[in-house]
Amino acid sequence: MAEAQISTSAERAGGRRLVSGILWNGLGRGLPLLLALVITPFLVGALGVERWGLFTLALALIGVFGVFDLGLGMALTRGVSEKLGTGAIDEARAMIGATLLALLCVSSIIAAGLFLTVPWLVGRFLNVPEALQREAIIAFQLLAAAAPLVVLNAALWGVLSAWQRFRIANLVNIPLNTLYYLGPLLVLFFWNSLIGVMLAIILVRLFSGIAYAIIAHRDVPGLGLRAPRFSLMRPLLRQGLWMSLSGALTQLLLYADRFIIGAMLTLSAVAFYATPLDLIIRLWIIPVAVAQTMLPAIASSFRELPDHTALLIKRGALIVMLLSLPASLILIPGAELFLRLWLGAEFAAGGGPVLRILGFGIFFSCLTFIPGVLLEAIGRPDVTAKFSLALAAIFLPLSAALLPWLGIEGAALAWAGRCLMDCLGRCWFAARLYPAARQAMRELLWPIAPAVLGLAVLVPLGGWLWPALLAVLIFGLVFAAGWSIAAPQDKAFALGMIRKMGRRSA
Numbered sequence: 001m002a003e004a005q006i007s008t009s010a011e012r013a014g015g016r017r018l019v020s021g022i023l024w025n026g027l028g029r030g031l032p033l034l035l036a037l038v039i040t041p042f043l044v045g046a047l048g049v050e051r052w053g054l055f056t057l058a059l060a061l062i063g064v065f066g067v068f069d070l071g072l073g074m075a076l077t078r079g080v081s082e083k084l085g086t087g088a089i090d091e092a093r094a095m096i097g098a099t100l101l102a103l104l105c106v107s108s109i110i111a112a113g114l115f116l117t118v119p120w121l122v123g124r125f126l127n128v129p130e131a132l133q134r135e136a137i138i139a140f141q142l143l144a145a146a147a148p149l150v151v152l153n154a155a156l157w158g159v160l161s162a163w164q165r166f167r168i169a170n171l172v173n174i175p176l177n178t179l180y181y182l183g184p185l186l187v188l189f190f191w192n193s194l195i196g197v198m199l200a201i202i203l204v205r206l207f208s209g210i211a212y213a214i215i216a217h218r219d220v221p222g223l224g225l226r227a228p229r230f231s232l233m234r235p236l237l238r239q240g241l242w243m244s245l246s247g248a249l250t251q252l253l254l255y256a257d258r259f260i261i262g263a264m265l266t267l268s269a270v271a272f273y274a275t276p277l278d279l280i281i282r283l284w285i286i287p288v289a290v291a292q293t294m295l296p297a298i299a300s301s302f303r304e305l306p307d308h309t310a311l312l313i314k315r316g317a318l319i320v321m322l323l324s325l326p327a328s329l330i331l332i333p334g335a336e337l338f339l340r341l342w343l344g345a346e347f348a349a350g351g352g353p354v355l356r357i358l359g360f361g362i363f364f365s366c367l368t369f370i371p372g373v374l375l376e377a378i379g380r381p382d383v384t385a386k387f388s389l390a391l392a393a394i395f396l397p398l399s400a401a402l403l404p405w406l407g408i409e410g411a412a413l414a415w416a417g418r419c420l421m422d423c424l425g426r427c428w429f430a431a432r433l434y435p436a437a438r439q440a441m442r443e444l445l446w447p448i449a450p451a452v453l454g455l456a457v458l459v460p461l462g463g464w465l466w467p468a469l470l471a472v473l474i475f476g477l478v479f480a481a482g483w484s485i486a487a488p489q490d491k492a493f494a495l496g497m498i499r500k501m502g503r504r505s506a
Contacts, residue, residue, distance in 0.1 A: 022289050022290050022293050022319070023289075024166040024167050024169075024170040025166055025170060025285075025288065025289030025290075025292050025293060026285060026286065026289040027170055027174065028166075028169070028170030028173035028174055028177070028289075029173075029177070029285035029288065029289060030285050030289075031174050031177075031178070032173075032174060032177035032178045032180065032181060033282045033285060035178055035181055035182065036181040036282070037279075037282075037342070039181050039182060039185050040275075040342070040343070041342060041343050041344075042185055043055070043184065043185055043188070044275075044343060044347075046185070046188045046192070047188070047194075047197075049267070049268050049271050049346075050129065050132065050267045050268065050271075051132065051194060052271050052275075053262070053267035053268065053270040053271040053274065054128065054132065054136050054139075054194060054267065055194065055197065056258065056270065056271065056274040056275065056278060057126070057258060057259070057262065057270065057274075058139060058140060058143055058194070058198065059278070060254075060255035060258060060259075060274075075236040075243050075381075076095070076096065076099050076155055076158045076159065076162070076236060077158035077159075077161050077162050077295055077296060077299075078295065078296075078299045078376060078377060078379070079092075079095055079232075079235065079236050080092045080095060080096065080158075080159065080162035080163075080296075081161075081162045081295065081296035081297075081299035081300050082299050082300065083095065084162060084163070084296075084300065091229070091232060092162070092220075093220045093221075093224040093227075094224055094227055094228055094229035094232055095224070095229065095232040095233065095236070096159055096216075096220050096223060096224035097220075097222070097223060097224025097225040097226070097227065097228030097229075098224070098228035098229055098230045098232060098233050099155060099233060099236060100152065100155060100156075100223060100224070100225065100228075101225065101228055102230070102233065103148075103151050103152060103155050104148060104152065106151075107147055107148040107150075107151040107152070108148050110147060111144055111145055111146075111147035111148055114144035114147060115141050115144040115145055117144075118137055118140040118141045118144055119137050121140070122136045122137050122140060123137070125259075125262075125263060126259070126262045126263065126267075128267070129267075135193060135194050135195060136194065138195050139193075139194040139195050139197070139198045140198075142195065142198045142199065142202060143198055143201075143202070146202040146205060149202065149205045149206060149209055150205060152209055153205060153208050153209045153212060156209065156212035156213055156216055157169070157212060159212075159216045159219075159220060159223075160212060160215060160216055161292055161295065161296055162296050163216075163219045163296075164293075164296055165215060165216075165219070166292075166293065168215055169212070169215060172208075172211045172212070172215065173208075176204055176207055176208050176211065179200075179204050179207075180201065180204045183200035183201065183203070183204055184196075184197040184200050184201065186200070187199070187200045242381040242382040242384075242385045243376065243381040243385070245385040245388075245389070246381050246384040246385035246388050249385065249388035249389055249391075249392050250388060252392055252396075253388065253391060253392055253395065253396070253415075253418060254281070256396055256399075257273065257277075257399050257411045257414075257415060258270050258273060258274045258277070260396075260399060260400050260403065260411070261273055261403065261408060261411060264400070264403050264404070265403065265407075265408070268350075269350075269407075269408055271347075271350075272347065272350035272351045272354065272408060273351070273354055273408040273411060273412070275343070275347060275351055276335075276339070276351040276352075276354045276355035276358055276412075277354075277358060277412075277415070279355070280331070280355065280358045280359060280361075280362045281362065281365075283324055283327050283362050283366055284365070284366065284369075286320055286323045286324050286366055287320045287324070287366040287367070287368075287369035287370065288369065290316045290319055290320055290369065290370070291316075291369040291370065291372070291373040294312060294313075294316050294370075294373050294377075295373050295376065295377055297312060298312060298313075298373065298374060298377035298378075299377040302374075302377055302378050302434070306434075306436035307436060309374075309434075309436060309437070310434075310436045310437045310439070310440045311440075311487055313370060313371070313374055313430070313437050313440050313441075314440040314443065314444065314485070314486075314487070315487070315490060316370045316373075317367060317370045317371075317440075317444050318447075318482050318485075318486060318490075320366050320367055320369065320370060321363075321367060321447055321451070321478060321482055322479070322482065324362070324363055324366040324367070325363055325451065325474075325475060325478055326475065327359075327362070328359045328360065328362060328363040328455060329455075329458070329471040329474060329475060330471075331355060331356075331359040332356050332359040332360065332455065332458050332459055332467075333356075333458065333461065333464065333467035333468070333471065335351075335352045335353070335355035335356045335359065336348045336349075336352035336355075338355070339351055339352050339355060340352075350408075353409050353412075354408055354409055354412045356459050357409060357412035357413055357415075357416050357459060358412050358415065358416060359455075359459070360416045360455045360456065360458075360459050361412075361415055361416030361417070361418070361419035361420065362419070363451060363455060364419045364420045364422070364423040364424075364451075364452075365419040365422070365423070367423050367448070368419065368422050368423045368426055371423075371426035371427045371429070371430035371441070372384055372426050374430045374434060374437060375426065375429060375430055375433065378433065378434055380429075380433055383429050383433065384426065384429075387422075387425050387426070387429065388422075391418055391421060391422060391425075394418075395414050395415075395417065395418040395421075396414075398414045398417075399411045399414035399415070402414055420452065423448075424448075427441050427444065427445075428441075443485040444485070446481040446482075446484065446485060447478045447479075447481035447482040447485070449481075450474060450477040450478050450481060451474065451478050454470065454473070454474030454477065454478075455474065457470065458470055458471065458474070
């Protein structure tokens with residue numbers, strides 16, 4: 001039995017599945033986001049700056065919905081993956097049915113509370129012009145009513161992740177996520193209102209949920225609802241409550257700034273801050289693709305195959321560094337130019353300095369996902385939650401304090417500083433709580449150090465020649481440090497791919 005268990009865990013954590021999952025998750029998120037970059041200028045023009053500010057707040061509200069599931073969605077992925085790693089398929093299915101029923105009840109109650117809170121949020125907390133208040137209230141209430149869809153979709157995606165159905169799930173995701181961005185623009189041609197935009201978003205969420213349920217039905221007949229076993233939820237609840245707190249704090253740290261700016265400054269300031277932030281966090285498609293693939297693999301292997309798990313962590317971190325660092329090196333010196341070409345001179349002047357600062361923080365924010373997924377997979381989300389609470393206690397007041405002094409650039413500085421501290425802190429906790437990964441975490445400091453120093457120097461640097469030369473130097477140093485710590489089999493694989501590409505081009 002032990003040999004079969006290790007064989008199953010090794011298969012689920014195999015390199016082929018890891019690479020395939022990363023590629024499909026990246027495509028599923030990346031292709032629609034490329035379309036979003038094209039559509040955003042048209043949405044801004046159709047809505048106007050103030051209504052666009054409201055729209056960004058509405059998207060933030062959708063992100064917040066995901067934390068109102070008691071953490072059961074993410075805990076479900078981990079719990080089901082561990083059951084599958086040991087071959088307990090029937091228990092995994094019964095766990096899924098019980099969790100879906102519980103999430104439906106909890107999210108419906110919370111949706112009702114959010115629905116009743118919206119008039120106060122719009123009328124008292126945010127500086128919404130009187131002419132837009134009725135439209136904003138109705139639009140936000142529609143989103144609040146759709147909160148169960150957001151929660152259940154996240155849980156169903158967790159089921160598909162646990163079964164590692166990344167290919168078929170993303171083949172569905174690509175067209176639906178495209179409509180998530182294209183739908184609001186199409187609606188504005190016929191109905192120039194935030195209400196119509198929200199209805200389009202809700203409709204896409206509904207179709208996504210139906211599609212996920214159909215796919216999951218292949219592995220989980222009836223989605224486990226025919227014979228749910230609520231007793232199997234006890235370990236999920238223990239871990240889920242911590243995951244929920246951690247997720248809530250992550251969303252709070254991500255979105256609270258724009259609400260603070262909306263309360264202390266103006267909706268235009270929200271737009272100039274939130275637009276660069278929404279742009280920069282689109283780089284999360286890289287670590288999310290990696291982390292979503294690694295979570296079921298690590299949850300299945302961390303007990304029986306600790307050395308392999310440590311290799312997965314180092315491999316995932318190096319992949320994230322290699323793919324996310326070039327984006328920061330391009331966006332920091334080219335922030336104003338990019339925003340001018342994308343959204344016009346007004347956004348370049350208002351949001352360019354913000355984008356430079358956020359470009360520093362996003363590299364470390366991306367890297368944070370890797371030690372974070374290890375802590376979740378080994379069943380220690382409580383550590384992430386407590387650390388996130390400490391960061392919130394420090395950096396949210398700091399953001400509010402810097403606003404009157406430095407404006408929205410001060411909020412960006414607080415966000416970037418928090419990303420760096422979050423990355424270093426999670427690496428330290430992962431090394432301490434999972435000794436097998438201690439050496440890997442120490443080695444990762446070699447590429448992280450030149451990235452910290454180089455990006456910090458690059459942010460205030462003007463012109464184009466010296467920033468370009470410095471960017472090349474930073475990438476070279478980080479790449480060399482990463483190559484020096486890479487596993488021999490990974491180096492051999494990379495060299496083999498380079499030779500193969502060279503032969504094809506020749």
